[in-house]
Each structure stands twice: as structure tokens, then as C-alpha cells.
Amino acid sequence: MREQLKNKQIMLAPLAGVSDVGFRLICEKYGADKTFTEMVSCNALYYDNKKTDDLLFISEREKNCNVQVFGRKLDVIEKVIKDKIEIMDNISEISFNMGCPVAKITKNGEGCQLMAEPKRVEEICKILRKSSKKKLNIKFRLGIDENNKNYLEIGKIAQDCGIDYVILHARTKEQFYSGKASWEDIKKLKENLSIPVIANGDIFSVEDFINIMEETLADGVMLARGAMGNPFLFREIKEYIKNGNYKKPSPKELIDQIIEQYELELLYKDEKLVITQMRKHVSAYLKGLENSSKIRDKINKLKNIDEVMDVLNNYKSMLKG
Ligand SMILES: Cc1cc2nc3c(=O)[nH]c(=O)nc-3n(C[C@H](O)[C@H](O)[C@H](O)COP(=O)(O)O)c2cc1C
Structure with a gap:
């Protein structure tokens, strides 16, 4: 099993107010294969909001930091990707957020609320593909609630539109961050898509990493709360993959x-x-x-x-x- 883990991507999740330059650099030092900025509003970028522009800052020391954006208006997304993101030659990937459950975002039909509109998801994926040559991913949840789990549909739309890979946070919008993430659904998504699937939700230890990999056979993981205050988790996972054991920080x-x-x-x-x-x-x-x-x-x-x-x-x- 350890041999197979060598090819898995271990990423730092986009984390609002947390995945800033210093923290990203530290996660990278400990072995994060990729990091992301926190989610950045396409709307605010469109209107040249200075504070929002600052969120796109990536230091020259960072080797594989990428940008995550959110939005819903097609013309705004298109313009922002073309004029502001595509020209960033220090990033190779763009993540699009369809998973944020916070009311401030969902009340505008953005974030996870988009999952209630598969047609709009398709339009966004097409616009993203048309506007960018970079590697694209969509990060989404299981669905709006337990009775409306449409992650398979959303995953297929992304795949058909030429999105390069998907990241599934295995909770519904209604769950926010509570309850146990349903790794079983990550496995199902992996079985149904041919593009890579990255597993996200409840990875707090090396043991969780091993278990989620065994259960889902996903192509990688995204660490979120598990890395907050514990960037050493990247080092522990990498050490485990290499040697079969690992050391916790003192x-x-x-x-x-x-x-x-x-x-x-x-x-x-x-x-x-x-x-x-x-x-x-x-x-x-x-x-x-x-x-x-x-x-x-x-x-x-x-x-x-x-x-x-x-x-x-x-x-x-x-x-x-
Ligand atoms: C403080 C905080 C900020 C977050 N900000 C973002 C964000 O900007 N973009 C995003 O896609 N997800 C965001 N998330 C969700 C995480 O990326 C991740 O999907 C979620 O925490 C589930 O993983 P976990 O159970 O390992 O924490 C945030 C989560 C937390 C706790």
C-alpha cells in the first residue's frame, strides 16, 4: 500500500483567513505538493478592490501556490480569469469554489449554492475552460443537503467540460463542518469519473490519511483543519510514505x-x-x-x-x- 501512496498528491486546502503566505510557505517546507490562496471573489476582483487584489499575492519563494476564486456571473468570471488570473505566470492552476456554505456567499447564489443549479455549473465550467490554459479544478460538496446529493452529476459536468480534476469535501452544504465526512461518497465519485478525484474532509492524522486512501482510492488529499496549527502533518505523512513511520513535533x-x-x-x-x-x-x-x-x-x-x-x-x- 505504501508504495502506491508515493504518487498521491498532498495539498493544503484553500482556507479563508488561514492559507496566507507564511502558512503556505511552511506547509510547502513540510512537503505540501500544492497550496492554494483562500477563495477570492471574482466580483471584487472585477471592480479592482485593493484588499481583494492583495489576496492574490504569492511570494517568489513559493513553488506551487495556486489561486482559488468564487463567483457566479459568467461575464465577470470570464473577464477576471482572462485579465487577472491567466496572466499570473507564478501559478499553474486555478481552483473554482462550489463548496462554501457560508450565508454571506450562498445568499448570492455563489459557493455551494451553485450545486442547486447544475446548468449554471456547466456554464461556469465552460467559461473557465475557454478562458484558461491552466490546470483547472472545481471544489465542491456532496450537495445542498442529504436529500439532494448531486455530487456525481456535478463531477460529470466538470469532467465533460474539460476541468482537469475535482476536489470533493464529503459533506453537504447543510452540514457545514459538522458530522463525519462521508468518505464512501468520495469512493463513489472516484469510481464514476476518469479525471482525478482529490479527497477532502476529516483528515487529522497520518492514520486518517492511510484510511481515506484505502477506502476511497482517491488520487490525493487536501488537508484543511488538520493542518491548521499542525503543518507538521505534511511532514508526518511524507515520512510515513517514505519510511513507514513518522515523528511528531516536540x-x-x-x-x-x-x-x-x-x-x-x-x-x-x-x-x-x-x-x-x-x-x-x-x-x-x-x-x-x-x-x-x-x-x-x-x-x-x-x-x-x-x-x-x-x-x-x-x-x-x-x-x-
Ligand atoms: C477557517 C476555514 C476557512 C475555509 N476557507 C475555505 C476557502 O476559502 N475555500 C474553500 O474551498 N474551502 C474553504 N474551507 C473548507 C476547507 O477547505 C475544507 O474543505 C473543509 O474544512 C473540510 O476539510 P476538513 O474536514 O479536513 O477541515 C475553509 C474551512 C475552514 C475551517
Whole structure:
């Protein structure tokens, strides 16, 4: 089995507010074969919204970062892909989001809501193919709810329109992030499509990775919450594939990793922004470490990078291992 795992793609999922430049670089360092920006609005790109344009930033150090977009208006998608995304010669792939369940997005008929309109899905896939020579994927869910699971139909549409591969998050829109992801449905999609299928949902450990691969026979995995605060999961999986065993990070290594992420983020963003954006990451990294809630609360109040580094270094010196 391990031999077969060597060809599987291990990707970092697009994660709003999380898959930023520093975190992507760290995941890449630990073996992520591909990373993605968070989902970026075609509409906002169309109107040249500066903050949204910034979300497309990819550092020259990144080797395989790609862009994820979302939208629904065909003319807007076409123009944005042609004028803004296709010309990015630092990316080789575009992902289109049809899986976001958040009301702010679905109320506009975007994200996962598109799955209720297979015709529109087809039109979007055709426009994407027509507008781009890059590798394209569609990321979607099982369907709107348990009684409307149409992922096989959506997958076939994507395949027929020339989309290169699909990513299935094996939950419905209604489930959001709760309940167990249905890996069985990923297996079904894999059996029904000839283009590659990437499995997503509930991969939190090397054991989950092995199990999902055995159960679904998918062509790769996308790690999401499992990588948040634990980019080491990429290293563990890669080590397992290579040697049949793996090592977990020590608490001190974890703190060093947080420090490295601050340093990377500071290369590209100003201090104030880094301090706020890193809070979410720090809280995920520290989860489960001794006395970590106190440290997290302290860091959440700090406004200066030197103070943050002092707290982290002091904490590190108190940790065992
Ligand atoms: C904080 C957060 C942000 C997310 N942002 C995106 C996004 O921008 N685009 C996307 O396709 N999925 C997004 N997702 C969904 C994940 O990519 C993934 O499909 C989902 O978390 C299921 O995988 P998991 O069970 O391994 O976490 C997000 C999920 C979380 C928790």
C-alpha cells in the first residue's frame, strides 16, 4: 500500500483567513505538493478592490501556490480569469469554489449554492475552460443537503467540460463542518469519473490519511483543519510514505515554528497586520500544550512583535521536550 501512496498528491486546502503566505510557505517546507490562496471573489476582483487584489499575492519563494476564486456571473468570471488570473505566470492552476456554505456567499447564489443549479455549473465550467490554459479544478460538496446529493452529476459536468480534476469535501452544504465526512461518497465519485478525484474532509492524522486512501482510492488529499496549527502533518505523512513511520513535533519545535511563521509573514506584511492575523494561527498551534491558554490570552493583547517574541521564547524555555 505504501508504495502506491508515493504518487498521491498532498495539498493544503484553500482556507479563508488561514492559507496566507507564511502558512503556505511552511506547509510547502513540510512537503505540501500544492497550496492554494483562500477563495477570492471574482466580483471584487472585477471592480479592482485593493484588499481583494492583495489576496492574490504569492511570494517568489513559493513553488506551487495556486489561486482559488468564487463567483457566479459568467461575464465577470470570464473577464477576471482572462485579465487577472491567466496572466499570473507564478501559478499553474486555478481552483473554482462550489463548496462554501457560508450565508454571506450562498445568499448570492455563489459557493455551494451553485450545486442547486447544475446548468449554471456547466456554464461556469465552460467559461473557465475557454478562458484558461491552466490546470483547472472545481471544489465542491456532496450537495445542498442529504436529500439532494448531486455530487456525481456535478463531477460529470466538470469532467465533460474539460476541468482537469475535482476536489470533493464529503459533506453537504447543510452540514457545514459538522458530522463525519462521508468518505464512501468520495469512493463513489472516484469510481464514476476518469479525471482525478482529490479527497477532502476529516483528515487529522497520518492514520486518517492511510484510511481515506484505502477506502476511497482517491488520487490525493487536501488537508484543511488538520493542518491548521499542525503543518507538521505534511511532514508526518511524507515520512510515513517514505519510511513507514513518522515523528511528531516536540513542543519546543512547535514554538519555533510559530516564531518562523511570524518572521515569514513580516517579510510581506506590516507588523500590525501580522500581529492580528497570527492570533488565529497561534491559538491553533498552542492547542493542547501545557498552560497554553494563558500564553494565548497574553499574545492576543500584545501589539508589538518584540513583546510577542519574548512571550514565546520564555514559554519555550519552560516547556519540556
Ligand atoms: C477557517 C476555514 C476557512 C475555509 N476557507 C475555505 C476557502 O476559502 N475555500 C474553500 O474551498 N474551502 C474553504 N474551507 C473548507 C476547507 O477547505 C475544507 O474543505 C473543509 O474544512 C473540510 O476539510 P476538513 O474536514 O479536513 O477541515 C475553509 C474551512 C475552514 C475551517
